[in-house]
Amino acid sequence: MKYFIKTFGCQQNWADSERIARQLHRRAMRPAKELSDADYVVINTCMIRKSAENRAYGLVNNLSQVKQRRPLKIILTGCLVGLAYKDKSGRYLRRLRTILPAVDEFLPIEEVGFDWAPLRTDAVHAWVPISQGCNNFCTYCVVPFTRGREISRPFEQIVAECRQLIAAGYQKVTLLGQNVNSYGSDLVGQKTNQTNRTEALIRARHLKPVYVKHLGRLRIPTLFPFLLDEVARMGFAEVNFLSSNPCDFSDELIAVIARHPNIGRTIHLPLQSGDDRMLKKMNRWYTTKQYLRLVAKLKRQIPGLKLTTDIIVGFCGETEAQFNQTVSVCKTVGFAKAYVSMYSPRPATAAQRVMPDDIPHPVKKRRWQILEDLINQPQLKKRKKTSNQDGSAIISL
Ligand code: 5AD
Ligand code: SF4
Secondary structure: OEEEEEEOOOHHHHHHHHHHHHHHHHOOOEEOOOHHHOOEEEEEEOOOOHHHHHHHHHHHHHHHHHHHHOOOEEEEEEHHHHHHHHOOOOHHHHHHHHHOOOOOEEOOHHHOOOOOOOOOOOOOEEEEEOEEOOOOOOOOOOHHHHOOOOEEOOHHHHHHHHHHHHHOOOOEEEEEOOOHHHOOOOOOOOOOHHHHHHHHHHHHOOOOOEEEOOOOEEEOOOHHHHHHHHHHOOOOOEEEEEOOOHHHOOHHHHHHHHHOOOEOOEEEOOOEOOOHHHHHHOOOOOOHHHHHHHHHHHHHHOOOOEEEEEEEEOOOOOOHHHHHHHHHHHHHHOOOEEEEEEOOOOOOOHHHHHOOOOOOHHHHHHHHHHHHHHHHOHHHHHHHHHOOOOOOOOOOO
């Protein structure tokens, strides 16, 4: 049998697909060059926005026509299935089965797990997941419902995987997690062989839990810096990590990055909004001032730093003035790149349940375009500048 894995969405999904590929190889399947050559198609889905979800439905529809002409197995996995299996009422899974009758199997993400060695296609760069899921419950985000609560891989397991990568000649590694810099907070106090070793490591390094105000509990905020330090010392040409939450960006983490020139100088730091009331509505636990203070600290301590970010425009009730606050923060920071999204209500999220999606699409689109032009197409702005005769304000990055 020949398989093809179609992956939508984030790097976590790509990393999961590499593990799925390993499972299929063990079952004596081989990769098809093209989707059209495959007789076993795995669709790894994303739900972050409605448009991403629709792409999966579109593909299943196309494949269901192929299936009428020849034998074909269609397997659905990823976030759509994650949400369906986590919905205790079973309603969501029933709905998926009804609207996607061509799907032969719904594979929950958990079954992919961390135990399968990934089958990598890139021989230079490797994705290494360090945690799954998220505990932050940003009000717009479906991830805590599709991938569940945050589960960290044991420290030693990650270190072992990275050592194998170095031995196999890999030069670049990216540590992956929905909230990479909160890595390890769930490992403390667990009772398994692997996590006992992590606990011993925490004790040996005299790491002290601190009280985290927004979580209302003690936790070790400095395990990720130790992990990053350990991986950076292995000798990779480049070590990166994705994605970090500004709340968990500790001084220890900044110090580790500053110390290791092989840790990437482009850091992804999602802002989401530059307005404090919006941030609060989004359940993001920082203010604009705190974000900018962190940026200033990062720039001071890490020469050559470039920042990239995620921003949502048109979130529930966002006024023009609030959007302009975002524009203003973007100008202050000078992001090298921004992934700007128009707010899309997602099932199960707090925003979808209680906050009206009241910003009209053309307004979202206009705000999106303003940020795109400001951050992602500065050359366009520069060209406009040279032809600008009236001396009106020029956006500077
Ligand atoms: N609508 C639009 N964008 C979203 N994101 C997450 N959820 C939504 C949503 N419901 C964006 C955020 C996040 C990135 C991965 O996707 O900016 O950081
Ligand atoms: Fe979603 Fe927020 Fe978790 Fe990121 S930190 S995955 S935006 S809930």
